[in-house]
Amino acid sequence: MATIIKNEEYKYIFSPYLEPVARITPGNEVIVYTEDAFKSRIKTEADIPSKALATVRFLNPQTGPIYIEGAEPGDTLKVEIQDIELTRDYAVSCFLKHFGGLHLEERLEEKVWIWRLVENRQYLYNEEIRVKIPVRPFYGTFGVAPEIEAISTMSPGPFGGNMDVPDITAGNTVYLPVYNKGALFYMGDCHAAQGEGELCGVACEITAKATIKFDLIKGKKIAWPRIESKDKIMAVGSARPMEDAARIAYAELLAWLAEDYGFTKAEAYELLTQVGGLYVGNMVDTSYSLVASIHKRYLQRIDA
Amino acid sequence: MATIIKNEEYKYIFSPYLEPVARITPGNEVIVYTEDAFKSRIKTEADIPSKALATVRFLNPQTGPIYIEGAEPGDTLKVEIQDIELTRDYAVSCFLKHFGGLHLEERLEEKVWIWRLVENRQYLYNEEIRVKIPVRPFYGTFGVAPEIEAISTMSPGPFGGNMDVPDITAGNTVYLPVYNKGALFYMGDCHAAQGEGELCGVACEITAKATIKFDLIKGKKIAWPRIESKDKIMAVGSARPMEDAARIAYAELLAWLAEDYGFTKAEAYELLTQVGGLYVGNMVDTSYSLVASIHKRYLQRIDA
């Protein structure tokens, strides 16, 4: 039977200094409830973000930390995302003051956009834009506590965190480095949909409930988060300027090819040059996150 | 009947000061032959790049400039790529000294990789890596002469140039700003395949022959290259650091949505936030090139 985890008090740092909210044995199913990035303080087009958030000290509340039994520094934490269920019937996006990926000539006013779940919750629809977009939920924030630092939940890093990459989604497995006993896992910030880059800085923010399963790869060290889908293996790099995030992501993926798939570094470098994928997860956070990927079909050696 | 254009002397700058090699009336089919980025000086694994290129002053030879009749500053040049035919049976990649997207701990030696066209020219195969990858040819370099500058063919910019974005491919239409009478179009640097980022800096370089058709949109000004495929509209931004390329690409795409698709800037900004695509074309050139995109299905207004 799945353990259900719901924070009473949400967390705003990825910290090794906080008391775990649950202790989980690897292999068991866990159901985690998460708040949206604004802790549901913005609900309608009539809400003015700067007012609704006026007394708010921090954004992006996380559920956790979750203690994984047996996890030790130097292991890799494997998190299978089995299912994401959205727990309300609308998502919220908005333009915030002094925030966002573009510096437009005319500064846009702050404004709330409500995207309603429609057509059996398969689509989102905004009544002003009048465009229908598919629901593709994923977790914007997903990570473990750093070794000794406590980092804002607005930030991504080697520990994961606020990466905002759409591949952290149901059906995929996320690998994270373990820095602390118990790993101390956090998640939150579900997006019902988000484009690459999360351009205005606010995706389709929504409350949600995830079914996940933890596992450990004992004694396996990775440097940055890795993701596996049915078809692809991927690595996430987060840094500024953006080219450094690109280099980190590809270097981590190259390491993966060399470690687990029998390629020399030279072969991996050449192969990724010809068939690698590289998209921008976010271009608005404190560091930018990019995802490098390779399709599994290219990981097979074939004799001529 | 198509005009055939083959340079006797290749060009190494996108320049408004060079004599056109051909004058083309919009609407006619044109066949353009292009050399590979090394002017075919590297042919086998036994070639050592630093020796093969020792006496070479410039790389990335271009065919052009092609004068388009009727083109004037302030117009947009439309280039339909109808077909790309590879004109030899292998492509060349290599590791060059002091070049490439990663700074690896062990510096890799210079080395040539030959990718042979196999299986009815549908795939590329390298005998050392023993991996088969699909042939997906496109033009790495595609652009017009800048207004008064003459720019190296190693560089991308608002005029197009060495963008290395895989969407400049058969079936797609590329839009370029016209700065000079006759537009003065150049193309070259065909890649039989290339991953996003062109990681080591050298894709599957190959000689080719393209069938293209020029058209003009009189009096239509665009700021950066745009691309249209069957499914998507896209814009290319080139800059350093990479986040500036991302901002340029999305700003140009936002402008396109506002100009031609009836969205307000605010609507376009919000829509691109939720469904925009953003991939890295190259992370090795003098400026980085990113492609922002939106699927055409999201350009339709739908009443609830």
Add this chain to the structure above:
Amino acid sequence: MATIIKNEEYKYIFSPYLEPVARITPGNEVIVYTEDAFKSRIKTEADIPSKALATVRFLNPQTGPIYIEGAEPGDTLKVEIQDIELTRDYAVSCFLKHFGGLHLEERLEEKVWIWRLVENRQYLYNEEIRVKIPVRPFYGTFGVAPEIEAISTMSPGPFGGNMDVPDITAGNTVYLPVYNKGALFYMGDCHAAQGEGELCGVACEITAKATIKFDLIKGKKIAWPRIESKDKIMAVGSARPMEDAARIAYAELLAWLAEDYGFTKAEAYELLTQVGGLYVGNMVDTSYSLVASIHKRYLQRIDA
């Protein structure tokens, strides 16, 4: 009589979660002993950094946190540096593997450089280079605990931290934002000398003893560290890419001119354009630190 502060256990994070090592009433003199960045583990040219540091988990030990009585969030902490005394007769620099500001063609081997204090401790001399340079001691690391984050002592930020800017020196006053009750001040990483940029990543590292005096400006909020010398006022910005650090530093200095010197923002912007100073403190840390400055003589209005 001055309070003497010496850590038993050095700190490797700027953290609001650590127990103060001392409580100081503003206005009193305090003497703070600091370790060098390597905790004195490198002492001679014969030490090999990768061996000497092999079992070391963290670098850059700090003395603190020091609790300042009466400090509250929203105040500004004023720290007068009255004196810096070097507490040994040599400073240590070294080349570390995979670290430093330049990517040189030939990678330099790791290597220790010992700089001896000579000529009545006024100069440093290295026997291999045979060049004499003046002793100009300053604190590389100087800051307060962030609001809720705990940040590595390798990093600079709005809270100060590992800025490596030579103007944090005797005779100058440093202003820091207060985020926590008691401010929670940390310092360390004395440099007997350092060029702008700290090019190889390791300055003339040395143990030291500082005489400082704390004061509070109640209810005064600043966004980034400010420095005042006899002649100049300065602001420090830390970020990546480096241009963002430059913008932060100048924006903070502009704010200072507007708040305290009676200039409109437009006047301040224009004045800084014509007489502002802008140097690079470091180009090797996790974020780069730049210092914007203006000479006090330009803060006087003069009638024509």
Add this chain to the structure above:
Amino acid sequence: MATIIKNEEYKYIFSPYLEPVARITPGNEVIVYTEDAFKSRIKTEADIPSKALATVRFLNPQTGPIYIEGAEPGDTLKVEIQDIELTRDYAVSCFLKHFGGLHLEERLEEKVWIWRLVENRQYLYNEEIRVKIPVRPFYGTFGVAPEIEAISTMSPGPFGGNMDVPDITAGNTVYLPVYNKGALFYMGDCHAAQGEGELCGVACEITAKATIKFDLIKGKKIAWPRIESKDKIMAVGSARPMEDAARIAYAELLAWLAEDYGFTKAEAYELLTQVGGLYVGNMVDTSYSLVASIHKRYLQRIDA
């Protein structure tokens, strides 16, 4: 007797394709007249930049190209600046739309600032700000034609160009790489004063007359501009992001120390770490320019 050079038609590109306006034998004195960056189109506070410049296609007019007899690719051009005389009694700065180093919360309106030469032309005074600043004239733009590119006079690069670094001033010598027969030298954009960074993007722009002397170092190759003053040797790097400009500047200065001053690369790297200077020339141009320097006193070996 000095040759006097005054352009009839100013140039807006650093180009190898333009006819020289004069041919000069090295060693002779030359007097060069230069226009201001706006070609004197802005003269009073009543001028509105966007109107005054409405029909202007290009900014930053240059005098040149000047052909230096005997200069060949691979040489170094040495330019001694003997004197700079300002040729009018006021300098012009302004805020332009969509330009400048800061993104301020309230966008500043476009506005002209007139700085009058006062006190025997030793100072500049603005009547609105009522601050007096010293006249410290230098050339913002100073360079040679690139090898095959023609580059906008808004841009800096290895060829020099629009560097905006205050050390290109009377009493100093500037060294530039020669790419073309005759070197093809250009100069312009005199600033009566400018702070480091040229924050708002427009310094104290003024017309001027320089007395310079050319010399050649035959067969000496340098990669980026170098400057020598009475006290210091310096190198200028121009790139984006700014950290790349910093690396270029220091790498060129390190090369200089290794070539001409008998230091090993390791010694030079260490020495620059402890005593190098690094300031920002400009943070507003198409690439940023930084100046790395070392005082000549540190170039002397001294036995203990």
